[in-house]
Amino acid sequence: MIEVQNLKKGFGEKIVINDVSAVMEAGKCNLIIGSSGSGKTVFMKCLVGLFKPDAGKILYHGEDFTTMGDADRKEIRKEIGMLFQGSALFDSLTVEQNIQFPLNMFTDWTLAEKRKRVNEVLDRVELKGANKKFPAEISGGMKKRVGIARAIVLNPKFLFCDEPNSGLDPQTSLVIDKLIKELTLEYDITTVINTHDMNSVMEIGDKIIYMYQGVKEWEGNNKEIIFSKNQRLNDFIFASEFLRDAKDMRMLEQTGKIDENRNMEDMMK
Secondary structure, eight states: OEEEEEEEEEETTEEEEEEEEEEEOTTEEEEEEOOTTSSHHHHHHHHTTSSOOSEEEEEETTEEGGGOOHHHHHHHHHTEEEEOTTOOOOTTSOHHHHHHHHHHHHOOOOHHHHHHHHHHHHHHTTOTTOTTOOGGGSOHHHHHHHHHHHHHTTOOSEEEEESTTTTOOHHHHHHHHHHHHHHHHHHTOEEEEEOOOHHHHHHHOSEEEEEETTEEEEEEOTTTGGGOOOHHHHHHHTOSHHHHHHHHHHHHHHTTOSOHHHHHHHHTO
16 A cells, blocks of 8 residues: 655646555556646656655655665665556567566576476466567557566555556557556555556555646546546536546436436437
């Protein structure tokens, strides 16, 4: 679990994060959503220590990450896995070498132990036998899987994903969402996902934080979001007329006031 208390961050006179408090729960996919400029990326960078907040606390295991000494912060960083937006693989390294990179940085394992662990995570993300391939030789979806394998190779307690479905087709995006969700449950990871993908919101949004101009505007889950009364959130999630109609239909279905099959036929006319 990660607890954020009254977090503030600005650059010059511009306040980007304004008094945000939240709890990121273990064993759940905690999604941060919002339009460009909402502050969600800066919020995530504060959580992982890339930016130092101007005020507030970020608690890992109940200890404030923002005031820890270097040694303690390094120990927390060992527990953090990161999936970057573009996968951020090293082009000159093989799949195996990319995944092994954190093991080289943070462990004193033997080469045999490292390769054993690499094979374990490759098998877990269904890329068994891809060890010697280079990033240029694999698809975008496979690159994401390699990125996930690298992110979990140290058995992290915390997993941060920055736009994990960026650049992927809808079908592959669903596969990546499913994998992230499975790993979160399997290893009881506190997973934090920064995303614009509304499919992800609906599919794996165990907890959703909607940010607007640096403020937490709404908090809930993928079942509650359909019934939100927050107009800004509704405008963001259901931007098109088609999605607004779909939301209305879903609300009626939930309350038992409409026949699903008949309404779908009406909607497609």
